[in-house]
Amino acid sequence: MxxxxxxxxxxxxxxxxxxxxxxxxxxxxxxxxxxxxxxxxxxxxxxxxxxxxxxxxxxxxxxxxxxxxxxxxxxxxxxxxxxxxxxxxxxxxxxxxxxxxxxxxxDPYAFGLLLGDIDLHLIGEGTHRDLGRCLGAQRLEIDGVAGVRFAVWAPNARRVSVIGAFNGWDGRRHPMRLRHQAGVWELFVPCLQPGERYKYELVDANEQVVHKADPVALASEMPPGTASKVADIEGFAWHDEAWLARRADTLAPDRPISIYEVHAASWRKHGGNEGELYSWQELAEQLIPYVLEMGFTHVELLPIMEHPFGGSWGYQPLGLFAPTARHGSPADFACFVDACHQAGLGVILDWVPAHFPTDAHGLARFDGTALYEYAHPFEGFHQDWNTYIYNFGRREVHGFLLSSALHWLKHFHVDALRVDAVASMIYRNYSRRDGEWIPNRHGGHENLEALDFLRHLNRVVAEEVPGTAVIAEESTAWPGVTQPVSEGGLGFAYKWNLGWMHDTLSYIVEDPIHRSYHHHNMTFPQVYAYSERFVLPISHDEVVHGKRALLDKMPGDEWQKFANLRAYLATQWTQPGKKLLFMGCEFGQWREWDHDRELDWELLDEPRHAGVRLLVGDLNRIYRELPALHQGDCDPSGFVWVIGNDHTNSVFAWLRCDTAGEPLLVIANMTPVPRENYRVGIPQSGEWEEIFNSDAECYGGSNMGNLGRLEAVDEPRHGQPASLALTLPPLAVILLRPR
The missing domain is CATH 2.60.40.10 (Immunoglobulins)
Structure with a gap:
């Protein structure tokens, strides 16, 4: 009753x-x-x-x-x-x-304020260093109730709601609370579980109803789906303590760094080109042993941040906090990194803070205004890529990008980030005609806000994640890219040496009969070789868009193409600078890289392709084992030209020395003509041994050489007190050292 x-x-x-x-x-x-x-x-x-x-x-x-x-x-x-x-x-x-x-x-409306005043203050100030654990979808308990706290920055929106299958994608059901001091909307939705798909429905500044993915989502659904997902990454058990304790040493300027650049979606596929992509677990099982067998010290992944269009190779990302769902969950990616570290392999990620795509579900005009991008198209739109440019001068955007970088380094234990397209960030007139760009406050073409961001990024990374590195892909001669911020530089650990790549490739593609007229392209890179700490890259950009595969660039018949490739790779590994090679180049793939196809692994059944792979593995081994080849990568005292002016014969010779002064002689004969009794100056007489020959039969060469050992005599040559009479194989590089 x-x-x-x-x-x-x-x-x-x-x-x-x-x-x-x-x-x-x-x-x-x-x-x-x-x-x-x-x-x-x-x-x-x-x-x-x-x-x-x-x-x-x-x-x-x-x-x-x-x-x-x-x-x-x-x-x-x-x-x-x-x-x-x-x-x-x-x-x-x-x-x-x-x-x-x-x-x-x-009831979601039974809970009080969610984000603390300190979080809101740091978000508004652009100094919050862990947005991946603050904004977005965070699983937690409030008053003993489990659920998900949603938070998103959209200061100019009239209303923001969380939508998903849990509310029939109805924006009226879960409208959020606006925290005015930071422009952040928040809501706690009880009972949601990992894997739940969601978006934000906004009534934007123009009174338009739009659906947006979460800018700070920790996971996303499989493209072409565009929803964000509640992630389950808490409690992952790492086992890489030993690696983390020593990784600073692995990235030091005097250590060997040899990087295998990989596009995870096309390295291998199930069942060939029509098959499914490998998962992170399968990549761990197959990619890691392969890279270790090849002797590389690090694997560099083209951007694995979530991106809507696979044909962008990841360079147009929208999920700067979420590993792409194409290969598995965030926990799966963490497991891959952990497996790399346990195997002694470093992990570098390409990271893209320069621009973002215009997809309607993404960051573009997020709350009806130019929130993440510059408003004026002369500042905020990339004509080359049809993408928007981040507004580096806006505090919240600055903090968003900074927090993304730290997210990968701290929460996923990534060892280094390679920052893509730095030149497009630091020049306001990058790829723009006169009258189509806006000068800075001093009337110059430098993007002062982007420069401030990059310097701040490198300072903060050094403070927050010591032992990691940030590497610049910067295609101009901007001074001090790797100089410390305290000394006026940008503070990067290394810079890709695109000048070296351009100069040496322009030489090697010439027919040997014409190389005498292009001799300077091989010697000129040493003029600037120590202006920065450099990585020598042969990257994905050199084997796409009609540039042809590295092997196919080489002149001559098939034998000469392979010989030229072997000589070029040997030159790359024996000149100062850290090494980077894109996948497929290590065994001489004939066709250009295609992101929709796996590599042509069947070529390894052919001896010459197998020989190139064996050569790269041996080059990596020698590079690691001989201090002369890596200790002076960033120090001019580690390199001396012996022969740099033999244009007629297209012969080059140089010495690499370790910190103890132990020499290593490198001689390159860039013509198909063998040279007998070619005398080369060396720093000491006595017995020398040939320890590497790119013309060896096991690599697919003609097996011409110096029978292992030679006797040097006290006959001065090329400014050196002694000399050797050598046999120079055709289109080959040989290495010798004193016994």
Whole structure:
């Protein structure tokens, strides 16, 4: 009888109806402050509970702890708005009756403010260093209730809601609260589980309703789907403590660094070119042993941040905090990095803070304004790539990008980031005609805001994640890219030496009969070889878009093409600078790289291709084992020209020396003509041994050489006190050292 009277009393009319303006705003999905009207509120001597659940047939309220039924809400004013008057406040749950079933849950509007004042202050200031654990979808408990806290920066939006299958993708169901001081919207949605898909529905500054993926999502659904996902990455057990303790040494300027550049989606595929992509687990099982067998010290992945278009190779990302779903979950990617580290292999990620694509679900005009990008197209639009340019001068954008970089280095234990397209960031007139760019405040073409960001990035990385590195792909002669910030530089650890790549490739593609006229292209790189700490790259950019595969660039018949390739790779490995080689080049793939096809692994059944792979493995071994080849990579004292002016014969010779002064002689004969009794100056007489010959039969060569050992005599030559009479194989590089 008592329960029946309770039901009758709670179902009776109340005075809790909202003003028409509020009910209309709720119905239209335009209410500016849903927490002011929904949930439990004091009213008169009691309380009123309002729930807006469009489509629900009935709503009941229960005590959270005991489950005791406390009343049924009455639908009032507009369809979906349920109201009940209560005598007292208590922790409660809701039982909602839908056409397809009954659902019990907590009320999102029963929870107070979520983000702390410090978080909001740091977000607004652009100095929050862990947005991946602050904004986005965070699994947590509040008052003993498990759920997901959503938070998104959209200061100019009129309304933001979380939408997903859990609310029928209905933006009226879960409107968020605006924290005005930071322009951040927040909401706690109870009971959501990992894997739940979601987006944000915004009524933007132009009163348009738009659906956006989460800029700080930790996971996304499989493209072409564009929804974000609640991630489950907590509690991952790392096993790479030993690697982390010594990784700073692995990235030091006097250590061997040899990088295998990989596009994870096309290295291998299941069942060939039409098959599915490898998962992170499968890449760990097959890629890691392969890279170690080849002797590389690091693997560099083309951007694995979530990106909508696979044909961008990841260089147009929209998920700067989420590994692409193409290969598995965030935890799967963490497992891959952990496996690399346990195997003694470093991991470098390409990272793209220069620009982002214009996809409607992404960052573009996120809240109806140019929020992440510069507003003016002369500043904010890349004509070459049809992408938007980040507004580096906006504090929140600066902090967003900084936090993304730290996210990969700290939470995924990545060892280094290679920053793509730095030149496009630091020049306001990059790839623009006169009259199509806006000068800086001093009238110059430098992007001062981007320069400030890059310097700040490198300072913060050094502070927050010591032992890691940031590498620049910077294609101009901007001074001091790897100079410390304290000395006026940009503070990068290394810079890709694109000048070396251009000069040496322009030489090697010439027919040997013409190389005498291009001799300077091989010697000139030593003029600037120590202006920065350099990586010598033969990257993916050199084997696409009609540039032809590295092997196919080489002149001559098939034998000469292979010989030229072997000589070129041997030159790269024996000149100062860290090494980078794109996948497929290590065994001489004939065709250009195609991101939709796996590498032509069947070529390894052919001896000459297998020979190139063996050569690269031996070059890596020699590079690691001989200090002369790596200790002086960034020090001019480690390199001496012996022969740099033999244009007629296209012969080059140089010495590499370690810190103890032990010499290593490198001689390159860049013609198909063998040279007998070719005398080369050396620093000491006595017995020398030939330790490497790119013309060896095992590599596919003619096996011409010096039979292992030679006797040097005290006959000065080329400014050296002694000399050797050598046989120089055709289109080959040989290495000799004193016994």
């Amino acid at each position: 008592t329960e029946l009277k309770d039901r009758e009393r709670q179902a009776a009319p109340t005075t809790a109806d909202l003003p028409p303006a509020d009910t209309e705003a709720l119905a239209r999905g335009r209410h500016p402050d849903p927490f002011a009207v929904l949930g439990l509120h004091a009213q008169g001597d009691g309380y009123v509970l309002r729930v807006y659940a469009p489509g629900a047939q009935a709503v009941e309220v229960l005590e959270r702890d005991s489950g005791r039924w406390r009343g049924e809400l009455t639908e009032r004013s507009i369809p979906g708005l349920f109201v009940i008057a209560l005598d007292e406040a208590f922790p409660y749950r809701l039982r909602l009756h839908w056409p397809d079933g009954v659902h019990e849950t907590e």
